[in-house]
Amino acid sequence: MFEIEFGDSDSVVVEGRLDAAQAVKAQAFLDQVGGQCVLDLAKLEYVSSAGLGVLLKTHKRLMGSGSGIKLINVNHHIHDIFRYSGFDKLFEIVPASN
Amino acid sequence: MQQKFSRSFDELKNIVTMTEALFLQDRIPSGLRNVVDLATEELFVNMVTYNTETDQKILIEMLPHEHGVEVSLTDYDVERFDPRAARPVDVDAPLEERTPGGLGLYLVLKMVDSIHYEYRNRQSKITFIVDRK
Numbered sequence: 001m002f003e004i005e006f007g008d009s010d011s012v013v014v015e016g017r018l019d020a021a022q023a024v025k026a027q028a029f030l031d032q033v034g035g036q037c038v039l040d041l042a043k044l045e046y047v048s049s050a051g052l053g054v055l056l057k058t059h060k061r062l063m064g065s066g067s068g069i070k071l072i073n074v075n076h077h078i079h080d081i082f083r084y085s086g087f088d089k090l091f092e093i094v095p096a097s098n
Numbered sequence: 099m100q101q102k103f104s105r106s107f108d109e110l111k112n113i114v115t116m117t118e119a120l121f122l123q124d125r126i127p128s129g130l131r132n133v134v135d136l137a138t139e140e141l142f143v144n145m146v147t148y149n150t151e152t153d154q155k156i157l158i159e160m161l162p163h164e165h166g167v168e169v170s171l172t173d174y175d176v177e178r179f180d181p182r183a184a185r186p187v188d189v190d191a192p193l194e195e196r197t198p199g200g201l202g203l204y205l206v207l208k209m210v211d212s213i214h215y216e217y218r219n220r221q222s223k224i225t226f227i228v229d230r231k
């Protein structure tokens with residue numbers, strides 16, 4: 001299961017498993033986003049390199065216009081993936097409170 | 099536990115179902131799930147994406163290991179590709195030098211506890227182990 005949609009305060013809520021089968025859906029949604037983008041990952045259970053590619057491509061596009069992606073409510077496992085990938089140096093990341 | 103999967107990303111949900119069944123059946127610690135899912139997906143996706151000269155299904159075998167799980171993926175009638183020789187990724191590179199792609203095998207090598215490769219009779223078999231930390 002994977003869902004991506006606009007949440008409150010113009011954030012984008014990502015839920016479920018962002019794997020290679022869902023990367024096209026995620027990219028199509030994020031291609032429509034402009035300006036500063038806050039991705040709420042509280043309900044993201046899993047991300048693979050295909051999902052990381054979607055985040056990187058979108059971040060680079062938005063950074064080109066002076067904005068970018070902020071990742072919030074990042075759980076421990078997802079944060080590990082970001083750290084191993086060096087994404088913790090590329091994105092503003094706010095860990096989940098628990 | 100073993101199963102063959104078609105060469106399609108749509109099979110990922112079925113691979114996850116297989117992994118879930120193994121973890122439940124053998125009471126494997128759930129803390130290992132995400133690493134097992136990640137490594138299995140990355141290796142499967144790599145075979146589907148780059149071994150395009152065959153249409154044979156990919157065999158995935160999973161069994162409990164002493165302190166975790168052992169997973170093997172076998173691809174038939176393909177060229178040799180040892181994932182341990184994958185090109186390294188500079189994860190410290192600045193954003194402008196980073197490109198999507200290339201991270202999958204890097205993450206596998208970084209996150210699994212051991213990985214083994216066999217190539218015989220045009221069969222390419224990758225085995226990895228994820229252990230309880």
